[in-house]
Amino acid sequence: MNYNFTEREELGRTVFLLSLDKQNMTERIIIGKKSKIRCYFQEGIGEVYYDQSSPIGTFLQNFKANLAWQIKTTSLLDSYERSVLLENDRIYYAKPSIDFLQDQYKSNEPAAIFVSIRTWEEYLKCADLIRGNALFKNISNTLHQPFLIDISFGDILEKKHSQFLFEQITEQELTAELWYLKNSSECILVYNSLLPIFLYYINEIKDQSFTFNNCKACTKSFLSKNLHIELCSDECRKNQAAQQKIEFKERTKDDKITIAYDAAYYYWYNRVRKLKNSKNINPNKLIHARTAFESFRKEAAAMKKSINPDDEGTEKFCVWVIAQNQIIDQIMEAD
Secondary structure, eight states, X not given: OOOOTTSOOOSSOEEEEEEEETTTTEEEEEEEEHHHHHXXXXXXXXXXXXXXXXXXXXXXXXXXXXXXXXXXXXXXXXXXXXXXXXXXXXXXXXXXXXXXXXXXXTXXXXXXXXXXXXXXXXXXXXXXSTTHHHHHHHHHHHHHGGGGOOOOTTSTTSHHHHHHHHHTOOTTTTOOEEEEOTTSOEEEEESSOSHHHHHHHHHHHHHHTOEEEEOTTTOOEEEESSTTOOOOSHHHHHHHHHHHHHHHHHHHHHHHHHHHHHHHHHHHHHHHHHHHTOTTOOHHHHHHHHHHHHHHHHHHHHHHHHOOTTTTHHHHHHHHHHHHHHHHHHHHHOO
């Protein structure tokens, strides 16, 4: 659903809803008008700005500090200072900030989408109020506060980091609602600040004794029920299974090749040795046998290096090795 940052959208406050499914280890985030979001969540009716389900912990892991929110939105405040009568003129002066909000909305990051919409809503709302400049400044500072905290949410489970986050929240920012919807687990809904979302999320993680692990396949950090879970998603599990299949083929290939080559090598070796130790040795036949044996070893070594486990190279090599035994047999049988 698109959002127009040059006009007034439909009435109603935009909210951020988070639902954690701790049984299936997923999170769902919906951003939309409060008047519509309940019906959308339960019945799937209506439209919202954002709706995404992801592995639990994704929101915390992907969130990044961004000081640009404090810098790039200054033209919104500056536009209040100008003596303009028409809203279009005010929007003209605010264009640098509007472009920034538009880019954040298109980023597909839920935090950025939510804050960009709420910033614009409050900007238009405060424009019609006495001392709207000061009021909007306070509201925007509250909305942008999470982006100014330079802290890794992968480490925030530590007590000192969690306490630090709690100290950043003002009474106004603590505003949140808990919903218990039909056929769903508990949901938290905010509209003034995302900081309560972080605190709620962290408390839920601690209550469930979840932990951040590093995925064995993609190396990314992910939230899991215990330290023994090594893969973060179905995609990584699929990739890991495919890699294990390739490694198995490689090991199998090496076993078959080694067995076939060793058997052929000792067959040749014993035949040449028998020829060498015979009472009536034929020097020319011995030279011929040794030359053929050396040629066999070099050709076999070259073939082993070029074998691809994904095709029929292993089987072809085994058949070829066995067939080479006929060469030494013919030399031995010759007069």
